Amino acid sequence: AYPKSAHASAAVSLLINVALADQRVDQAEALLARLSGSGKAAAQLSLGSALWRQHVEVQAAGDKPTSEVEALGVRAAALLRQGFDGARGAEPSPATATGALYRAQILRASGDAAAAIEVLEDDSLGPLTLVREQSPSASRPEFVDSTLRTALRAFLSVRPPRREDAQEVMQALEAGASGDEELTRTLLGIAAQLQRTVQDLVASGKQSEAAGLG
DSSP: OOSSSSSHHHHHHHHHHHHHHOHHHHHHHHHHTTOOHHHHHHHHHHHHHHHHHHHHHHHHTTSHHHHHHHHHHHHHHHHHHHHHHTTSSSOOOOHHHHHHHHHHHHHHTTOOHHHHHHHOOOTTTTHHHHHHHOGGGGGHHHHHHHHHHHHHHHHHSSSSSSHHHHHHHHHHHHOSSOOOOHHHHHEEEEEEEHHHHHHHHHHHOHHHHHHHHO
């Protein structure tokens, strides 16, 4: 049954956070079923974030079957999507902002830059919106840096590219860069990604689209 009071919902949310801190993901997911509304959405974002970090770590380690790694990623992505949709309009927190950022990163990595930008610029929960507004929920330097890098990739990958927005983000990155070498690596990675996209478009006979990215 669902908790019948705000206090009960807060208690369940706390138990979920404790379970996640102890890496008891299955228990956290079982507790999730006891929540509803914005409380459930926030918990979905927290759980989805934990699963996504686990997915990235397992993928990097390379010691798990591909099917298991992919299933973990799909599970995380679904929770982040559900959580983001349910949390829009609610007061943001560092945890929900992080979940929204992971949601945007997954969309961009899958090739849907336009959808990633919609998440980044969401009026209430968009990570880029929160950074621009200097929201307390988006004040951590590493969050700001990751949000700006994600936005830069998305603005340059979308068709047509949003060059002015990309320039604005680039300037913000340069102003807060922890090191020129790190920023240079990011920019070189984006350039290489765009070059591959242009080559693919030319190869498929889409010269006009390729010119728009050049």
